[in-house]
Amino acid sequence: MDTLAWTSCPDCRLVGLCLPHGLHTNEVKQLARIVKNKRPLQTDELLYVQGDECQSLYAVKSGSFRSFIANKDGTEQTIGFYLPGELMGLDSLQYGRFSCSTVALETGAVCEVPLLRLNELCAKIPGLQTQMMRILGKEIASDHDKILLLGHRAAKARMATFLLMLSKRYGALGFSSTVFNLSMRRQDIANFLGLTIETVSRQLAELNKQGVITVKQRGVQINDLELLKALVEHCPVQTPCVK
Amino acid sequence: MDTLAWTSCPDCRLVGLCLPHGLHTNEVKQLARIVKNKRPLQTDELLYVQGDECQSLYAVKSGSFRSFIANKDGTEQTIGFYLPGELMGLDSLQYGRFSCSTVALETGAVCEVPLLRLNELCAKIPGLQTQMMRILGKEIASDHDKILLLGHRAAKARMATFLLMLSKRYGALGFSSTVFNLSMRRQDIANFLGLTIETVSRQLAELNKQGVITVKQRGVQINDLELLKALVEHCPVQTPCVK
DNA sequence: CGTAGTTTTGATGTCAGTCAAAATGTGTGG
DNA sequence: CCACACATTTTGACTGACATCAAAACTACG
Numbered sequence: 001m002d003t004l005a006w007t008s009c010p011d012c013r014l015v016g017l018c019l020p021h022g023l024h025t026n027e028v029k030q031l032a033r034i035v036k037n038k039r040p041l042q043t044d045e046l047l048y049v050q051g052d053e054c055q056s057l058y059a060v061k062s063g064s065f066r067s068f069i070a071n072k073d074g075t076e077q078t079i080g081f082y083l084p085g086e087l088m089g090l091d092s093l094q095y096g097r098f099s100c101s102t103v104a105l106e107t108g109a110v111c112e113v114p115l116l117r118l119n120e121l122c123a124k125i126p127g128l129q130t131q132m133m134r135i136l137g138k139e140i141a142s143d144h145d146k147i148l149l150l151g152h153r154a155a156k157a158r159m160a161t162f163l164l165m166l167s168k169r170y171g172a173l174g175f176s177s178t179v180f181n182l183s184m185r186r187q188d189i190a191n192f193l194g195l196t197i198e199t200v201s202r203q204l205a206e207l208n209k210q211g212v213i214t215v216k217q218r219g220v221q222i223n224d225l226e227l228l229k230a231l232v233e234h235c236p237v238q239t240p241c242v243k
Numbered sequence: 244m245d246t247l248a249w250t251s252c253p254d255c256r257l258v259g260l261c262l263p264h265g266l267h268t269n270e271v272k273q274l275a276r277i278v279k280n281k282r283p284l285q286t287d288e289l290l291y292v293q294g295d296e297c298q299s300l301y302a303v304k305s306g307s308f309r310s311f312i313a314n315k316d317g318t319e320q321t322i323g324f325y326l327p328g329e330l331m332g333l334d335s336l337q338y339g340r341f342s343c344s345t346v347a348l349e350t351g352a353v354c355e356v357p358l359l360r361l362n363e364l365c366a367k368i369p370g371l372q373t374q375m376m377r378i379l380g381k382e383i384a385s386d387h388d389k390i391l392l393l394g395h396r397a398a399k400a401r402m403a404t405f406l407l408m409l410s411k412r413y414g415a416l417g418f419s420s421t422v423f424n425l426s427m428r429r430q431d432i433a434n435f436l437g438l439t440i441e442t443v444s445r446q447l448a449e450l451n452k453q454g455v456i457t458v459k460q461r462g463v464q465i466n467d468l469e470l471l472k473a474l475v476e477h478c479p480v481q482t483p484c485v486k
Numbered sequence: 487c488g489t490a491g492t493t494t495t496g497a498t499g500t501c502a503g504t505c506a507a508a509a510t511g512t513g514t515g516g
Numbered sequence: 517c518c519a520c521a522c523a524t525t526t527t528g529a530c531t532g533a534c535a536t537c538a539a540a541a542c543t544a545c546g
Binding site for chain 2: 493
Binding site: 069071072073077079090091092093094095099100119122123126129130133134136137138139140141143144146147148150151152191192193194233 | 312314315316320322333334335336337338342343362365366369372373376377379380381382383384386387389390391393394395434435436437476
C-alpha cells in the first residue's frame with residue numbers, strides 16, 4: 001500500500017495541489033494539526049452517504065473517488081470524479097448535510113478536515129481563507145464546465161472532453177497526461193456523461209479506430225492530443241447555441 | 244423605478260435572503276459599510292464580462308440576470324439565472340477573473356461587494372464567514388442539480404423542473420409561487436435546458452393543453468403544482484440510471 | 487401600418503437510446 | 517491449473533425523441 005496514506009501535510013507531495021497550497025511552512029504545520037488521517041478505503045467502500053451530517057471535508061490522498069446523487073426510484077447519477085489533492089464534500093456546506101454520496105473506485109486514502117477547526121483556522125490564517133475560496137471557486141467553475149458539456153455537446157465531444165479532463169488532472173499530479181488507466185467502469189463514465197454504456201463503448205471504439213486514442217479495457221493512451229481537443233470544438237453540437 | 248435600488252443592507256427587505264442572513268444588527272451595519280450601490284442596469288446591459296478581472300461580487304437587488312459562457316465560435320451557453328437576494332460572480336473566486344458574463348434580463352439593480360473588504364470582514368465576523376460558505380455550498384449544490392437535470396432528464400421533465408425552480412425561488416422571495424412572468428426569452432430557456440426553442444415552445448404548449456399550466460407569452464400560471472412535480476419524477480428519462 | 491424580432495406550428499431527418507446477444511474479463515472452488 | 521459462474525464490455529439491428537428546416541402567426545415599437 002502507498003506509504004502516502006499516513007504522511008502529514010508538511011511531508012505530503014500533494015502540498016502544492018491540496019488545501020495547504022500557498023501557505024507558509026508554519027501555517028501548513030498548523031493545518032496539519034487539525035487534519036486527521038483516516039484508514040485506507042477499499043474499492044466500492046462508501047466514504048460518506050447522502051443525507052448524513054457533515055462534520056468534515058475530505059481530501060483525496062491516494063486512489064480515486066466517485067460522487068453520486070441517489071434518486072427516489074433507486075437509480076443514481078454520477079456528479080463527478082475526484083483525484084488526489086482534490087477536496088470532497090463541498091456541496092454540504094449549505095446545510096451541513098451531504099447532498100451526495102461518495103465511494104472509492106479503488107483502494108485509496110483520504111485526509112479528514114474537521115469543518116469547525118477549519119473555520120477557526122481560516123479566521124487566523126488569511127491565506128487559508130483565500131485558498132478555501134479559490135477551491136470553492138474552482139469547484140463552481142468546473143461544475144459550470146460540466147453543465148456546458150451536458151447541455152450542448154454531442155456524444156463524441158463528451159467522450160473527448162472526459163478524456164481531456166482526466167489527462168489534464170493526471171498531468172497536474174505529475175503523472176503521464178497521455179497514458180493512464182480509467183479507474184471507473186464504463187457504466188460510471190456513461191452515467192457521468194449522460195449517455196448509455198453502449199454509446200460510450202461505441203465512441204471509444206471509434207476514437208480508437210480513428211487512431212486518436214488507443215484503448216484496451218481500462219487502459220487509455222492518447223495518441224493525438226490536439227485532434228482530441230479539436231473534436232470538442234468542431235464536433236457537431238447536439239444543441240446549437242445562440243448567435 | 245423600484246426605490247429598493249438605493250436602500251442599504253439594514254433597510255433592505257432581502258436582508259434575510261442575501262449575504263447578511265443570520266448576522267446581528269451591528270454586523271449587518273459593518274457589512275453595509277463596504278457594500279456599494281451601483282446605478283440601475285437596463286435590459287441587455289452587461290454587468291461583467293467573461294475574462295475581466297473580478298474585484299467584487301454582486302448581489303441582485305431587483306430585476307433578474309442571466310449568466311453565460313461564450314465559446315470561441317461566437318456561440319454562447321447559458322449557465323444560470325439570478326433573482327433578487329442571490330450572489331453573482333462566485334465562479335471567479337478561483338483565479339480572480341470572471342469565467343462567465345452576466346447580463347440584465349430587465350431593468351434591475353445590484354449591490355457591489357468588494358472582495359478584499361469582504362475577506363477582511365469574514366476574518367472579523369465568524370457568522371459572515373459561515374454565511375459565505377453556506378452560499379458557496381448552495382451554489383455548488385444547485386449546480387449539481389443542474390448537472391442532474393441536463394444529464395438525465397427528458398425534455399418535458401426539464402421544462403417542468405425549470406418552472407418548479409422559478410416557482411420555489413419566487414415563493415421564497417415572497418412573490419406568488421404559482422403566477423409569475425418569465426423574464427427571459429424562449430431562446431434563453433432553451434439554451435439553459437440544453438434544448439431548442441422549438442422544443443421549449445412545444446413542451447410549454449403541451450403542458451398548457453394538459454391544463455398543468457396556463458402559459459401566454461411571458462406569463463405563466465401553475466395550475467397543478469403536484470402534477471408538475473410528478474412529471475419530473477415519472478417522466479421517461481432520456482438516459483436511464485444505474486441499478 | 488410596416489418592419490423586425492420573437493414565438494408557434496408543421497414536416498422530415500438523425501443521433502443516440504433500446505433491446506438482444508455475443509465476446510471478453512474476473513473470481514472462486516476443486 | 518482448469519472449469520464454471522458471473523460481471524463487464526462490445527457489437528448489431530431497430531426505434532423514437534428531439535433537432536432541423538421552413539413558414540406562418542403573433543408582438544412590439546416607431
